Amino acid sequence: MNIFIALVHYPVYNKKGEVVVTSITTLDIHDIARTAKTYGISKFYILTPLLTQRELAQRILRHWIEGYGAEYNPTRRDAFLITSVAGGLGDIIEDIERSTGKTPKIIVTDARKFPDSISFNELKKELIKPYVFLFLFGTGWGLERGLIQRADYRLEPVEGITDYNHLPVRGAIAIIIDRLLGR
Amino acid sequence: MNIFIALVHYPVYNKKGEVVVTSITTLDIHDIARTAKTYGISKFYILTPLLTQRELAQRILRHWIEGYGAEYNPTRRDAFLITSVAGGLGDIIEDIERSTGKTPKIIVTDARKFPDSISFNELKKELIKPYVFLFLFGTGWGLERGLIQRADYRLEPVEGITDYNHLPVRGAIAIIIDRLLGR
Numbered sequence: 407m408n409i410f411i412a413l414v415h416y417p418v419y420n421k422k423g424e425v426v427v428t429s430i431t432t433l434d435i436h437d438i439a440r441t442a443k444t445y446g447i448s449k450f451y452i453l454t455p456l457l458t459q460r461e462l463a464q465r466i467l468r469h470w471i472e473g474y475g476a477e478y479n480p481t482r483r484d485a486f487l488i489t490s491v492a493g494g495l496g497d498i499i500e501d502i503e504r505s506t507g508k509t510p511k512i513i514v515t516d517a518r519k520f521p522d523s524i525s526f527n528e529l530k531k532e533l534i535k536p537y538v539f540l541f542l543f544g545t546g547w548g549l550e551r552g553l554i555q556r557a558d559y560r561l562e563p564v565e566g567i568t569d570y571n572h573l574p575v576r577g578a579i580a581i582i583i584d585r586l587l588g589r
Numbered sequence: 590m591n592i593f594i595a596l597v598h599y600p601v602y603n604k605k606g607e608v609v610v611t612s613i614t615t616l617d618i619h620d621i622a623r624t625a626k627t628y629g630i631s632k633f634y635i636l637t638p639l640l641t642q643r644e645l646a647q648r649i650l651r652h653w654i655e656g657y658g659a660e661y662n663p664t665r666r667d668a669f670l671i672t673s674v675a676g677g678l679g680d681i682i683e684d685i686e687r688s689t690g691k692t693p694k695i696i697v698t699d700a701r702k703f704p705d706s707i708s709f710n711e712l713k714k715e716l717i718k719p720y721v722f723l724f725l726f727g728t729g730w731g732l733e734r735g736l737i738q739r740a741d742y743r744l745e746p747v748e749g750i751t752d753y754n755h756l757p758v759r760g761a762i763a764i765i766i767d768r769l770l771g772r
Contacts, residue, residue, distance in 0.1 A: 436757065437759060440757055444754060445749040482755075565772055566767075566771065567628055567770060567771070570667060574620040576620060576760060577623070581771075585767070587749070
């Protein structure tokens with residue numbers, strides 16, 4: 407599989423539209439790791455520039471991979487074996503280049519639609535090309551604009567059937583991955 | 590919309606295969622309410638026979654509907670306005686009968702496939718018929734067998750593209766609703 411995903415805690419917006427670092431949510435890690443493992447994602451990166459937050463994430467991963475958790479819940483261990491912590495987007499890109507020999511094409515998602523947004527069907531066709539892809543999923547109130555503009559693809563938003571569009575990030579990621587990679 | 594969903598905390602299995610009552614997870618309520626609201630579900634029921642657990646859920650709902658939370662986060666309020674707490678399946682069925690005049694057809698989901706499981710495509714065709722439908726989603730290690738056998742439809746499991754199939758209930762519900770009701 408040629409697909410990587412990252413949960414981005416910086417740079418993202420807060421409620422007021424300021425660029426901030428969001429905190430890691432333990433449950434995000436558990437949920438997204440399981441979803442990634444189910445759909446054959448190569449690696450799930452938790453991206454935060456804060457050292458203490460990265461250490462927290464590492465401690466959680468170690469508990470479930472090597473510690474008591476590995477015995478208590480082996481399926482969680484399997485999901486966490488593809489999960490990794492990174493301090494910056496550059497580190498993630500280098501890590502992917504090291505393991506695949508290719509620079510990943512970057513796909514961003516957002517609750518808004520952009521003039522050049524790509525549809526789910528069109529992106530599905532791209533994903534079978536011989537490239538490597540990295541999805542960036544924003545926490546808080548979404549990815550910083552510059553990150554969105556520099557990406558190779560801007561995926562159209564997930565829309566339900568109402569005007570209400572406030573899916574939790576965990577649910578949105580599950581839906582996006584299922585639409586693009588589900589059988 | 591003619592579709593109702595319930596998150597079932599009893600009767601479900603624990604890891605050892607015993608029938609138990611699971612505890613309410615606050616985040617399940619938040620996530621599933623938002624997903625339900627996004628896809629136009631009529632009502633989301635949190636089902637538990639334990640009075641103290643129902644009171645806990647009610648307190649959370651009240652905080653976000655009437656309390657400080659309503660002002661702090663209005664989109665959460667909108668999602669919780671379609672969320673309700675119930676002590677038993679009978680109460681839910683009566684509530685649906687009162688509001689729609691119809692007895693709901695019950696759909697269960699499980700990580701296993703049954704000889705008479707219905708596919709997503711087939712169920713999608715059923716859902717446009719002039720019936721009312723109630724989805725039961727199990728917590729813990731899944732819905733008790735009797736509940737599965739008595740249901741009108743057993744939906745085929747969500748499958749990713751690997752043998753690993755341990756989606757979190759929040760993610761599985763998001764995927765199921767999107768597959769059946771998404772645009």
